[in-house]
Amino acid sequence: MKHSISYYPGTKPITVLCLFILYTPLIVISLYSFNSLRSITTWGEFTFDWYIKAFSNPAIQNATMNSLLIAVLASSIATLIALAAAMGMLRGTPLKRQKIVVGVINLPLLLPEIVVAVASLIFFIAIDMTLGLGTILLAHIVFCIPFAYLPISTRLKDIKQSFDEAAYDLYASRWQSFRHVTLPMAMPGIVSGLMLAFVVSLDDFIVANMVAGPGSSTLPMTIYSMLRVGLTPEINAISTILLLVSILFVTASWWCNRSSKSST
Amino acid sequence: MTTAISLKSVTKQFKDFQALNEISFDIQEGEFFTLLGPSGCGKTTLLRLLGGFEQTSTGVIELFDEKIENLPANKRPINTVFQHYSLFPHLTVHENVQFGLKMQGVAKAERVKRADEMLALVQLEKFADRKPNQLSGGQQQRVALARALAPRPKLLLLDEPLSALDLKLRQSMRLELKKIQQQTGITFVFVTHDQEEALTMSDRIAVMSAGHLQQLGTPSEIYEEPVNEFVADFIGETNLLNVNVLSKGEQSAEVTIQASDTEHQNSDVIEVPYFNRLFLGPTAKLSIRPERITISPFTGETPLTATVEQSIYMGTDTQYIVILNTGCELLIRSQNITSSKKTFEQGDKVNISFDLSTARLIRG
Numbered sequence: 162m163k164h165s166i167s168y169y170p171g172t173k174p175i176t177v178l179c180l181f182i183l184y185t186p187l188i189v190i191s192l193y194s195f196n197s198l199r200s201i202t203t204w205g206e207f208t209f210d211w212y213i214k215a216f217s218n219p220a221i222q223n224a225t226m227n228s229l230l231i232a233v234l235a236s237s238i239a240t241l242i243a244l245a246a247a248m249g250m251l252r253g254t255p256l257k258r259q260k261i262v263v264g265v266i267n268l269p270l271l272l273p274e275i276v277v278a279v280a281s282l283i284f285f286i287a288i289d290m291t292l293g294l295g296t297i298l299l300a301h302i303v304f305c306i307p308f309a310y311l312p313i314s315t316r317l318k319d320i321k322q323s324f325d326e327a328a329y330d331l332y333a334s335r336w337q338s339f340r341h342v343t344l345p346m347a348m349p350g351i352v353s354g355l356m357l358a359f360v361v362s363l364d365d366f367i368v369a370n371m372v373a374g375p376g377s378s379t380l381p382m383t384i385y386s387m388l389r390v391g392l393t394p395e396i397n398a399i400s401t402i403l404l405l406v407s408i409l410f411v412t413a414s415w416w417c418n419r420s421s422k423s424s425t
Numbered sequence: 426m427t428t429a430i431s432l433k434s435v436t437k438q439f440k441d442f443q444a445l446n447e448i449s450f451d452i453q454e455g456e457f458f459t460l461l462g463p464s465g466c467g468k469t470t471l472l473r474l475l476g477g478f479e480q481t482s483t484g485v486i487e488l489f490d491e492k493i494e495n496l497p498a499n500k501r502p503i504n505t506v507f508q509h510y511s512l513f514p515h516l517t518v519h520e521n522v523q524f525g526l527k528m529q530g531v532a533k534a535e536r537v538k539r540a541d542e543m544l545a546l547v548q549l550e551k552f553a554d555r556k557p558n559q560l561s562g563g564q565q566q567r568v569a570l571a572r573a574l575a576p577r578p579k580l581l582l583l584d585e586p587l588s589a590l591d592l593k594l595r596q597s598m599r600l601e602l603k604k605i606q607q608q609t610g611i612t613f614v615f616v617t618h619d620q621e622e623a624l625t626m627s628d629r630i631a632v633m634s635a636g637h638l639q640q641l642g643t644p645s646e647i648y649e650e651p652v653n654e655f656v657a658d659f660i661g662e663t664n665l666l667n668v669n670v671l672s673k674g675e676q677s678a679e680v681t682i683q684a685s686d687t688e689h690q691n692s693d694v695i696e697v698p699y700f701n702r703l704f705l706g707p708t709a710k711l712s713i714r715p716e717r718i719t720i721s722p723f724t725g726e727t728p729l730t731a732t733v734e735q736s737i738y739m740g741t742d743t744q745y746i747v748i749l750n751t752g753c754e755l756l757i758r759s760q761n762i763t764s765s766k767k768t769f770e771q772g773d774k775v776n777i778s779f780d781l782s783t784a785r786l787i788r789g
Contacts, residue, residue, distance in 0.1 A: 326478055327511035329498040331525035332576065341524070345515045 187404060194397035211398040221399060224383035228363055231298050231379060236358035239305035240313075243354060244347075246306070247314040248339075252325075267311070269304040277304060278371035285372055292374030300372050301362045308361050309354035312418055316350025317343075349417045356414040360407050427489070429454040429612040430475065430580060435484035435494075437470050444470040446636040448484070452580075452614065452629075457606050459615045461623040462633035463659070468616045471633070472582050475614060477501045488579060499528075504573035505582040509589065510565050512557035518568050519544070519553040525576035543571035546605060563594045570602075574609060583615045587622065599626050620660050624648065632656050653787055657712040664718075664755050666711040668786070670704065678786055682751055683707060699786035709786050715758040717783040720745060723774040731755065733773045743768050747775065 166172050194212070198205035215221050246266055256262055269277060281300045282292075290296055320343065328338035344351075366381035373382060380403065387396055430452045437445040445467045452458045460468040473479040474486065477498030486494040493501055504525065512521050522540040531539070544550050547567035557565055566586060573581055583602075587595045603626050606613045617623055623630050624644040632639040632647060632655075640647060640656045651657035654665060668680040677698045697711060723730065731747035734754070738761075745757040755777065769775055 321511070323507060323509065323511045324513065326498070327505075327507060327513070328524075328528075329478075330476060330503075330505045331572070332499045332528040333524075334499060334528075337528055341528075342513055346513075 190397045191401045191404065194394060194401045196394060199394060211394040212402075215395045215398045218395065220378075220383055220387075221380070221395075224378045224380045227294060227377060228380040231294060231301055231369075232359050232362040235298055235301035235305050235362045236309070236355050239302045239358045240309040240351060240355045242302070243306050243309035243313050243358075244351060246310055247317050248343075251314060251317045252322075252343075267307040270307045274304075274365075274367045278368040281368065282371045292372060293377040294373075296372040296374070297369050297377065297379065300368050301365065304365075304368065305358035305362055308357045312353040312357065312414070313347065313350045316347050316353075316418070320346050353414040353417040356410045356417070360410040360414075364403070364407060427454045428452070428487075429456070429489060430614075431485075431487040431490075433485040433487070435471070435474065435486060436482045437467070437474060437479065438482040444636055445474070448638050450631060450638065450641055452612060454489075454612055455610050457603065457613045457615065457626055457628045459617060459623040459627040459630045460633060461617055461620060461630050461659075462639075463618055465635075466633040467636040468618075468633050469584060472505075472584055472614065472616050475580070476503055476505050476582050502576075502578050503580040503582060504576060504578040505584065506566075506569045506573045506586045508584045508586065510557075510569040510586075512565055512568055512572070514557055517554050517556060518549065518560070521557065521568055522571045522575050524572060529576060539575055540571075543575045546574070546608070547571045562590055563598065566590065566598065570605065574605075574611065578611065581611050581613050583613060585617055586615075587617070588619075595622075602626060624660070632659065634659070650785060651712060651787060654710055654712075657710075657785070657787055662715055662756060662758075664713045664715060666713070666753055666755075667707065668709050668711045669707045670709050670786075673699070673705065678709075680709065680711065680786065682711065682749075682753075695781060697781050697784050697786050704788070709788060712785045712787055713755075713779055714783065715744070715756045716742075716760070718755065718757045718777060718779045720747070720757050720759055720769065721776045721778070722769075723776055725776075729777040731775055731777050733769045733771055733775060736769055736771060738768070745769060747777065749777065 193204075195207050195209070196204055197208040197210065243266075250256075250259065250263060250266075277300070281296070281303075285292060285296045285299075324342050324346065325338050328342045329335075333341065364381065365379075366385065369379045370382050370385070373379070378386070380399070384396055384399060384403075387393065428451045432451075433449050435445060435448045436443070448467075448471065460471060462468045470479065474481055474494075477493075477496060477500075481494045484494070485492060488501070488503070513524065516524065519537075519540050522543050523536045526536040526539055541550070541553075544553055547570055549564060549567050549571065552560060552564060552568075557568065560568065566589075569586065586602075587598055590598060599622060602613075602615075615623075615626065624647075627644055629641065629643055630647050631641045634655050640652045642650070647656060647660050651660060651663075657663045657665065667683040669683055671679045671681065671694065673679070677696050679694050679696050681694055699709075729749060731749045733745055733747050735746040737744045740761070742758050742760045745759065747755050747757060749755055757777070
C-alpha cells in the first residue's frame with residue numbers, strides 16, 4: 162500500500178528545515194553579492210560593483226581561465242573514454258568479469274576524494290611529474306570518467322540492438338552503424354555526461370588543491386585562498402557565478418536525458 | 426524459372442536446443458513465399474539465417490547459385506522488414522529510406538530519386554520530412570517496407586510485419602503487400618504464425634513445426650491435401666476422425682470410422698482418397714473440413730446420424746458441434762445463404778453427409 166509522504170507526521174517541518182539549512186547560506190551569499198556595503202548583515206543598495214571588481218582581479222581571471230581549460234579538456238577526454246568503455250561493456254561480447262570491470266570504472270564515485278587526492282599526489286611525485294595544470298588535468302580526467310559513464314551507459318542500454326541489426330541489414334559496416342545510428346541516438350546521454358563531467362571538474366577543490374603546482378591555481382582554490390585573508394563580497398560574487406554555472410549545467414544535463422527518453 | 430534461394434540441409438543448433446533440423450527447399454525468383462508455423466517452430470530463426478543475423482550450424486544457403494551462408498548481413502543483397510520496424514528515430518522518413526543506398530555509396534541525387542520513388546510506391550510522399558514517431562503504426566510499416574525495398578534487394582525478408590497492426594489495417598496491408606510484391610517483382614520471404622495471412626498472400630507456403638519442415642506447397646495444396654495431422658489441424662479448422670484402414674488402392678483406401686466406445690460400433694466401409702504414404706490398420710485419421718459437411722433434418726437411419734450439441738450463430742454462417750452416432754464430436758459450418766434458413770437447435774437429431782472426395786486420409 163502506498164501512502165502519500167505527508168501521511169507521516171512531521172514530514173513538512175523536517176523538509177522545510179532541511180531545505181532551509183541547505184539553501185539559506187547559498188541564497189544569502191547570492192543576495193549579498195549585490196550589496197554595496199562590505200557587511201553581510203546590513204543591506205546598502207543594489208550594485209554590480211563586486212562582479213566588476215571580481216572580473217578585473219588578475220588572480221581570479223587567471224584562475225578562471227585555468228579552471229575552464231581544465232574542465233573543458235578533462236570533461237571531453239573523460240567523455241570519450243567513458244563512451245568507449247560503455248560501448249565495450251554494452252555492445253561487445255560480455256567480459257568474463259564484466260561486473261568487476263564496471264565497478265572499477267565507477268570506483269572514483271565511491272572513493273573518498275581526499276584519498277584520491279593524496280594517492281594521486283604520491284603517484285605524481287613518485288613518477289617525477291612536475292605538479293601543475295597537467296597533473297590536475299590527469300587527475301580530473303580519471304575522476305570525471307564515471308560521471309560521464311553513467312548517463313552514457315544508461316542511454317546505450319535504452320537503444321535496442323535491433324537498430325544495429327537494421328543498419329547491418331542495410332549494408333552498414335560496424336563503424337558506419339556506430340557513426341550513423343548508435344552515436345546520434347546516444348547523443349543526449351553523451352552531452353549529458355559531458356556536462357556532468359564539466360561541472361564536477363569545474364567545482365573540484367580537494368584534488369586540484371593537492372596536485373596543483375605553484376601558479377596553477379583553479380577557481381575554487383583561489384576562492385579558498387582569498388577566504389583566508391577575509392570574506393569579501395567579491396567572493397560572494399564569484400561564488401554566485403560558479404553556483405549558477407553548475408545549476409545551469411546540471412539542469413541541462415538532466416533535460417537532455419529527459420527529452421531523449423520521450424523520443425524512444 | 427530461376428531459383429532465388431536454395432537451402433540445403435540447413436541446421437541450426439543453439440546451446441542445448443535444435444532450432445532447425447535439416448531444412449531443404451528452393452524458393453523461385455519472384456515468388457511470395459511464406460514460412461508458417463506456431464511460435465517456436467523455427468521460422469524466425471530460419472529468417473535470421475537468411476538475413477545473416479545468425480550463422481548456420483551446418484548446411485548451405487545459396488542465393489542465385491552463390492553460397493552466402495558465411496557472408497555477414499551487410500554483405501548480403503537481402504533486406505529485412507523487421508517485426509517492430511526498427512526505423513531510425515533520429516532520421517526523417519526520407520533519410521530512413523535513403524539509408525541503405527547511402528551505406529552502399531550511391532550518389533546523393535540518385536539516392537533522393539530512389540527514395541522518392543519508394544515513398545511514392547507506398548503512398549507516403551507527403552510524410553517524407555516527418556520523424557518515424559510522428560507516424561501511425563501502419564505508416565511506419567510502409568516506411569519500413571520502402572526502406573527495405575530501396576536498395577533493390579534480391580530477396581526481401583518480412584518478419585511478421587503485420588502483427589503489430591489492428592485487424593482492419595492488417596487486412597488492407599495484406600492486399601497492398603501482395604500488390605507491391607507483384608509490382609516490384611522482388612522475391613518475398615514472409616514469416617507469420619497467422620494461417621489466414623499465409624493463405625491469402627502466398628504463392629507457396631512452407632509449414633514448419635518444432636524445427637522441421639512439415640509441408641511445402643501452394644495455399645490450396647496445403648489446405649486441401651495436408652500431409653499430416655499437424656498441417657491439417659494448423660491450417661484452417663478440421664475434424665479428425667480415427668479410422669481403420671482395411672485396404673488401399675492406387676489413390677483411395679477403404680476405411681471404417683472407429684467408434685469412441687464399443688456400444689457405438691459402425692462397420693460401414695467408406696472409400697476415401699489419400700495422397701501420401703499410408704499403412705493398413707488403425708493408423709490413420711480422416712480429415713474433413715467443417716464447411717464441407719452438410720447437415721440436414723433427420724429423415725431416417727443413414728450411415729451418419731448425429732445429435733446437435735451446440736449451435737452458434739456467427740453471421741455469415743452457423744457453427745454446429747454435433748455428436749456422431751459413433752460417439753465422436755464433429756464441427757460443422759453451415760453457410761447462412763438465406764436469412765430464413767432453418768437452423769438446428771441443441772438436442773435435434775440430424776443426418777450428416779459429406780462428399781468423400783473432399784475428405785482426406787492422413788497418417789495419424
